Amino acid sequence: MQGKKRFLGWIFLAxxxxxxxxxxxxxxxxxLLWESLRQVKIPYIMGGLGLxxxxxxxEALCTRQILGTLGHGAxxxxxxxxxxxxxxxxxxxxxxxxxxxxxxxxxxxxxxPAAHGALNMMLIAVCYQMATLxxxxxxxxxxxxxxxxxxxxxLLLLYGSCMMVLLTAGMCMVMxxxxxxxxxxxxxxxxxxKLHILRSPASARKKLEQxxxxxxxxxxxxxxxxxxxxRVLALCVIQLGMLFSVPWMVYHAFGLQGHxxxxxxxxxxxLTLAVSNLPLPGAVGPAEGGFVSAFVTVFGAEMVTPAMxxxxxxxxxxxxxxxxxxxxxxxxxxxxxxxxxFLQKPVAAGLxxxxxxxxxxL
Numbered sequence: 001m002q003g004k005k006r007f008l009g010w011i012f013l014a015x016x017x018x019x020x021x022x023x024x025x026x027x028x029x030x031x032l033l034w035e036s037l038r039q040v041k042i043p044y045i046m047g048g049l050g051l052x053x054x055x056x057x058x059e060a061l062c063t064r065q066i067l068g069t070l071g072h073g074a075x076x077x078x079x080x081x082x083x084x085x086x087x088x089x090x091x092x093x094x095x096x097x098x099x100x101x102x103x104x105x106x107x108x109x110x111x112x113p114a115a116h117g118a119l120n121m122m123l124i125a126v127c128y129q130m131a132t133l134x135x136x137x138x139x140x141x142x143x144x145x146x147x148x149x150x151x152x153x154x155l156l157l158l159y160g161s162c163m164m165v166l167l168t169a170g171m172c173m174v175m176x177x178x179x180x181x182x183x184x185x186x187x188x189x190x191x192x193x194k195l196h197i198l199r200s201p202a203s204a205r206k207k208l209e210q211x212x213x214x215x216x217x218x219x220x221x222x223x224x225x226x227x228x229x230x231r232v233l234a235l236c237v238i239q240l241g242m243l244f245s246v247p248w249m250v251y252h253a254f255g256l257q258g259h260x261x262x263x264x265x266x267x268x269x270x271l272t273l274a275v276s277n278l279p280l281p282g283a284v285g286p287a288e289g290g291f292v293s294a295f296v297t298v299f300g301a302e303m304v305t306p307a308m309x310x311x312x313x314x315x316x317x318x319x320x321x322x323x324x325x326x327x328x329x330x331x332x333x334x335x336x337x338x339x340x341x342f343l344q345k346p347v348a349a350g351l352x353x354x355x356x357x358x359x360x361x362l
Contacts, residue, residue, distance in 0.1 A: 010092055013284060016280065016285050019285065020285045020288050032302070033306055037310070039255065040253045040254060041253045041255065044249045045253055045310070045314065048253070048311075048314040049314055051245055052243070052246065052314060052315055052318070054239075054242045055242045055243050056084060056087060056319070056323075058236070059083040059086070059235075060082070060083045061079070062235050062236065062239075063079040063082055063124065064076055064079045065231055066123055066124070066228065067079070067112065069225050069228050072116065074112065078110060081106065081326060081329075081330045082106055084330075085102050085103055085323070086099030087320075088102075088327045089103075089327075094279045094280055100125070103121060104117035104121060109337065115214070115217070119217050122214060122218050123221065123232060124232065126168070126171045126172070127235075128240075129167055129168045129171070131233060131239070131240050132272065132276065135273075136161065136164075136270060139269050146270055148267060149270060149294060153274065156286065156290065157273065159274070160274040160275060161274075164276070167277070171215070174215040175215045175216070175219035178212055178216060182208075182212060186205075186208075189201060189204055192204075240272075243315060244268040244269050245261070245265055246314050246315045247267070247268050247295065247311045248261050248265060250307050250311045250314070251307070254303060254310075256303070267294050274286075274290060275287050275290055282316055287312065287316070288308055288312055291312065292304050292308050295307065
């Protein structure tokens with residue numbers, strides 16, 4: 001079933017890419033596009049890829065911090081595997097958090113309880129969203145780059161900002177004001193039940209209580225380890241700074257000058273805030289179109305499409321391929337571990353049986 005969903009995810013992603021390419025390159029000269037791409041300076045491309053490796057590595061550090069606090073000495077290499085798996089699965093599913101169940105599954109196969117894996121992903125999600133709001137809010141208040149977002153992009157930025165605020169506030173409420181959140185959710189469930197929208201009220205209430213228990217554990221973990229929570233938040237801020245700096249590397253890769261680091265990073269921060277909560281795998285479509293709209297004054301009308309290709313190629317498509325390869329390796333490792341465990345069980349049972357026979361004979 002999971003394999004079928006992943007296959008459908010790839011089909012949906014490919015369809016989005018085809019539609020996006022058709023729209024963006026409809027009036028673009030392939031010859032001019034190729035000439036522009038030939039100007040790219042490879043060292044800056046490698047620098048951008050290095051930033052993306054740091055981006056994934058920061059999440060791995062967050063996982064190591066949290067799992068260490070929970071009593072699991074997971075090596076950094078394993079945490080890096082979990083991060084790549086999460087990047088891959090979330091990139092082909094219509095949800096930014098689609099990779100979390102896959103990461104929890106991998107952790108459970110490495111003998112980390114699913115409850116602790118879920119707590120780890122929840123804390124990272126909360127800190128990541130708070131870091132996104134910190135970046136977006138700071139850019140909005142202190143640097144007027146939001147003026148580049150007009151018309152539909154302005155509405156998209158408003159939507160993304162409101163959704164991020166609501167999600168973050170909701171997560172904080174469920175952790176630190178569980179009574180109020182439970183009453184609100186129960187009221188919503190009753191309304192849905194009366195409207196005959198909710199098919200299984202008992203199952204929904206059970207899932208709600210399970211989620212409440214997980215968030216309560218998260219709140220207890222944060223209260224008991226405030227230093228850990230602050231370190232994870234700081235790592236998420238750095239992580240996003242690396243992601244937002246990829247267009248800066250692309251800007252220099254094309255040999256351009258005149259715009260500061262904070263201007264380019266600020267545009268990417270607001271663009272990410274605008275599209276990150278759209279129900280599309282990897283925000284494919286709006287991310288590309290939004291880049292062309294937001295960065296046209298930075299790269300110019302002729303260079304903005306090639307710049308978008310290189311920037312998205314580094315920050316999404318290249319690492320989608322890398323994370324796919326890592327996910328295959330992780331799957332092979334877990335399957336090998338499962339086979340070894342299966343072979344060890346009969347041996348252990350045989351030894352136990354022999355030991356029992358020896359004791360009876362004595």
